[in-house]
Amino acid sequence: MFTRRAFTASGLAAGLLAAASPVRAVGLTRRPVVVELFTSQGCSSCPPADAFLGDLAKRDDVVALAFHVDYWDYIGWKDPFGDPLYTARQRAYATRLRQRSIYTPQMVIDGIAHEVGSRRDRVEAAIRERLEASRAERVSIPIEFGRRSDGPVTLIVPKAATSGPADLMLAAVDAEHVTEVKRGENSGRVLADYNVVRSIVRVGRWTGDELAVTVDPQTWHRGADSLVILLQADHGAIWGVTRIPL
Numbered sequence: 001m002f003t004r005r006a007f008t009a010s011g012l013a014a015g016l017l018a019a020a021s022p023v024r025a026v027g028l029t030r031r032p033v034v035v036e037l038f039t040s041q042g043c044s045s046c047p048p049a050d051a052f053l054g055d056l057a058k059r060d061d062v063v064a065l066a067f068h069v070d071y072w073d074y075i076g077w078k079d080p081f082g083d084p085l086y087t088a089r090q091r092a093y094a095t096r097l098r099q100r101s102i103y104t105p106q107m108v109i110d111g112i113a114h115e116v117g118s119r120r121d122r123v124e125a126a127i128r129e130r131l132e133a134s135r136a137e138r139v140s141i142p143i144e145f146g147r148r149s150d151g152p153v154t155l156i157v158p159k160a161a162t163s164g165p166a167d168l169m170l171a172a173v174d175a176e177h178v179t180e181v182k183r184g185e186n187s188g189r190v191l192a193d194y195n196v197v198r199s200i201v202r203v204g205r206w207t208g209d210e211l212a213v214t215v216d217p218q219t220w221h222r223g224a225d226s227l228v229i230l231l232q233a234d235h236g237a238i239w240g241v242t243r244i245p246l
Helices: 010-018 047-056 084-096 120-131
Strands: 002-006 023-026 033-039 062-068 106-109 113-116 143-147 153-157 166-180 190-206 211-215 226-233 238-245
Touching: 033 047, 033 120, 047 062, 047 120, 047 190, 062 084, 084 190, 106 120, 113 120, 143 226, 143 238, 153 166, 153 190, 153 226, 166 211, 190 211
Parallel strands: 033 062, 062 190
Antiparallel strands: 002 211, 023 143, 033 106, 106 113, 143 153, 153 211, 166 190, 166 226, 226 238
């Protein structure tokens, strides 16, 4: 599904990117803050958080992602975007963040903090704190990419000092879905969901050396509107992020 090669010369990486078009590099001092919403169409308290995520998705300084969990499916409505893998991702965060339990709606900010997803003031404060953090406090590793039309995508993470390894993750995202819910706690409501993650896979392992990964389109969900690439440390912190429109 994907191939991986590590390069020690930056010229080789630059050559790979030059061969693909268009090319974009994200190396801003203030990279976007990643906000992950764990939600469900079977949860009556989730729609306000879903709407809030839609607002966050319009911002340039935020990368907003909605992960639909499956543990509310039993009460009458099976969320069409729910996936046990997303529930597992939320449980992993709960362990890292020392939570007693998981809940919806939950927003995880940059992989290191969480708030109730409908509490706009608290979430906004957490985002602002991350944006204002110093370089020493907030790791920011640029991720470059190149692509030929609708073919494979080449991802490159540069060589950099690191305190440990990180996973290079690829998420396929749908911009918006509108669903008429016919059963469960939200029965009779028409729900709008934004930046819905349809798949997420690990495509590489970064250990501080320059890394180049070429990913085939079959790796991600067909029909997605964009790809979001995350560089995520083993302790959960997001170290890098970029968005690729499809």
